[in-house]
Amino acid sequence: MAWNEPGGGGNKPKDPWGGGDQGPPDLDEALKKLQEKLGGLFGGGKGGGAGKGSGRGIPASLFVVLGLVVVVIWALMGLYQVDxxxxxxxxxxxxxxxxxxxxxxxxxxxxxxxxxxxVTKVRAASFRETMLTQDENIVEVRMSVQYVIDDPISFVLKVRDPENSLQQAAQSALRHVVGDARMDMVLTEGRAQIGFDVQTRLQRYTNDYQTGIRVVKVNIDESKPPSQVQAAFDDVIKAREDEERLKNEAQAYANGIVPEARGRAQRVTEEAAAYREQVVANAEGEAERFTKLLTEYAKAPEVTRQRLYLDALEKVYTKTSKVMVDVEGGNNIMYLPLDKMVDQSNRTRSGGGNAGIGGATLRELTNSVTEQLRQDAASASTRRGGR
Known part of the structure; x- marks a missing residue:
């Protein structure tokens, strides 16, 4: 129904809120009606016509109950469990x-x-980086970092994003350590050492940043050259293995030949030392023999001279089987076949045997030759005197 619809009392428009006048609704009246409804809801009676105004207010106990409920809810909101x-x-x-x-x-x-x-959970973060080594080679390294929160105060308050800081610090530490290493160390036997160095440097970084993080372990999970040069790198690895194999073979050969050469050298050294001792001993013996012989010569010069002469002939004749004798004063040379003479003498005495010139036989032959030479020399002298 429209507000200006005629009706009721003359030309005044009809109030849609049910009031007798034509003005806007009274706000105070609306609040009183709401208060009356709340009072009836919580047990406040209207009390008849005389007590109508006093029964419409909110009792004070309602505010107390509401306050207690709010306090209880607020207190319960503050309870929590820490594992x-x-x-x-x-x-x-x-x-x-x-x-x-x-x-x-x-x-x-x-x-x-x-x-x-x-503060006890071991967390993990993985990184994959491509970087340059000390010998100017490119390698790809995949690294994992295990860490725990050691200081919760620093972890919560002193760094805005401590895990992001850990990631940046780990990348920096990895690049620093790999940049100071050779490619073969990164790819082969140096991975464990690189992981240890990265862990030490990363822990120092996190301590400086006050992240409250303690690094437990750093693992180099994978290190390899870029895929574009993988074939060439495989050839390098094969060549290095061949080099190592040839070194081992050479070392094995050296281990076999060097002791043998040292043994031969030791044997030659000992033989030379023995020969030296022998020569020195012979020389000392000859010197001592000559000293004794000189003493004997001083006592009997003629006999000693004759004996020396015979000993010299004996040494000479033992090394030859034929003797050529130049007769003094004559033009003929006497030929003495000592080997045949010795053989004939041995056959005569023993009826056969090994040929050889003994000391006694040599003396007999020497005496015979000497006597013959003296006789020939005497005859030649007699013939020259008769002429």
Missing amino acids: EQERGVVLRFGKYYETVQPGLQWNPPLIDDVTTVN
Whole structure:
């Protein structure tokens, strides 16, 4: 129904709110009606016509009950549980207040802000980087970092994003260590050492940044050259293996030949030392013999001279089987076949045997030759005197 529809009392428009006048609804009247309804809801009676104004107010007990309910809800909101592996960092009005231990805890809500941090869980982060080594080769390295939160206060308050800082610090440490190493060390036997160096440097970085993170382990999961040069690198590895094999073979050959050569050298050295001792001993013996012979010569010169002469002939004749004798004063040379003479003498004495010139036989032959030579020399002298 329209507001200006005629009806009721003359030309005045009809009130859609049910009032007798034609003005807007009274706000105070609307609030009174609402108060009356709330009073009836919570047990406040209207009390007849005389007590109509006093029964319409909200009782004070209602506000007390509402306050108690709000307080209980607020208190229950402050209860929380901290697990055994967690620690709670409490901020009161945005400022650090305390660190709570495991168990049932309570902090006033809307006043304190609690952040729980797991301090025993081992977390992991992986990285893959392509970098340049010390010998100007490119390698791809995949690394994993295991870490725990060691200081929850620093982890929550001192760095805005500590895990992102850890990632950047790990990349920096890896590039620094790999940049100081050769390619063969990164790809083969140096991976464990590189992981240890990266862990040491990364822990120093995180301590400087005050991230509250403790690095547990750094593993170099994979290191390889870029795929574009993989074939060439395989050839290099094969050549290095061939080099190592040839070195081992050469070392084995050296291990076999060097001791043998040292043994021969030792034997030659010992033989030379023995020969030296022998020569020195012979020389000393000859010198001593000559000294004794000189003493005997001084006692009997003629006999000693004759004996020396015979000994010299004996030495000479033992080394030859034929003797040519130049007769003094004559033009003929006497030929003595000593080997045949010895053979004939041996056959005569023993009826056969080995040929050889003994000392006694040689003396007999020497005496015979000497006597014959003297006789020939005497005859030649007699003939020259008769002429």
